[in-house]
Amino acid sequence: MRLDFVPSRIPDIDEALRPRIREFIAERIDRYPAAQRTRTWMGFDEGFSREMGRNGWIGLSFPTRYGGQGRGPFARYVVVEELLSAGAPVSAHWIAERQSGPLLLKYGSETQRQRYLPAICRGEAFFGIGMSEPDSGSDLASVRTRARRGDGGWIVDGRKIWTTNAHRSHYLIALLRTSGVPEDRHKGLSQIIIDLKAPGVTVRPIRDLAGDAHFNEVFFDEVFVDDDALVGNEGDGWKQVTSELAFERSGPERILSSIVLLDMLVARIAQRADRAARHDIGRVVATMTALRSMSLSVTARLEQGEEPVLEAALVKELGTTLEQSIPELAVRHLGDDEVALATDELARVLTDTTLLAQSFSLRGGTREILRGMIARGLGLR
16 A cells, blocks of 8 residues: 555635634634633634534534535635634634534434434534543553444443543444454444433543543443434444544644634744744644645545545644654743743643643544554555
8 A cells, every 4th residue: 555645735615714714713812811822622602613503614524414514625714724824712613514424424324324413514513522431541452342232223231431522412423342242353343323311421621731521431331322323334433433533533623723822922933033942833834834845636536425534643743743842942042930930821821731742642543543543554564
């Protein structure tokens, strides 16, 4: 196998969306402090998401019959790039639009599409990702949470962990073992939609180093779900999940998570005659430009219906490394005294980004797992 990054560009019709979305963003978040904008795609604001929905900014690529606009992935790319660059709070609708909705479009039943997709487009249905489990990390094939056949549906027992916004979401698409044993690995896995308010579901938030509590552990105790909650075919869960992860790993969020800090650092360094700092910032911007081109290439392949899983994993791994380097760059060029004594917004943003950056190489698959995937895909192991 070889990596395939074909140079791609955003079509003019999609680029034309930028002025309108920039105006929309400016009217709503100019009042937000920089420290709040730092959290961007972890910033949860139901009102903002509903307003996004009313303006048609969610589900751009969904067919019109499901509440979308029938645009391609590049239209969403433009909107997401602008939202993240500004630090808009997109977390409420983020997972539902980025991967749950596209997953249902590709594998879901018509009943599921009619039920969930219009609500996602309105910013009224929020989804969590039910993949990771305790003691498994990013080894998704070792799933132990089970769904067994019941009268007219499935009965789910087990637990998931690191489930973003589960305590504020409506639904979870869970990867479950519907047959066999964990040692069967990829065989016997299925995806099922679970109502997070259903009897037997318990959600416990997990507080992180930054003081946030957007991660959760979710427990299932004899949770009943109807037959029509099964996504796709029973036993096809692994194929579906790997397809879903291409949406998760390749977007602008893998490049722009530290952008608020970078913008503020550039403004501070611009006031000085510091050639070394300017050189280092130039390297970061050059790397970001290259990664954006790679991300656009993956988007083009997704638009063609392909599944560039290996390329998406590489974008995520390289993007994570870049994002985590920006706080280190800031500390190096601001100097210990300035960081320690500063009381302005830059110091607060640097502190928050430093704490948040520790999770960048975990979410969407750990660095070790992704490097193993890339090595296997290239025939290196």
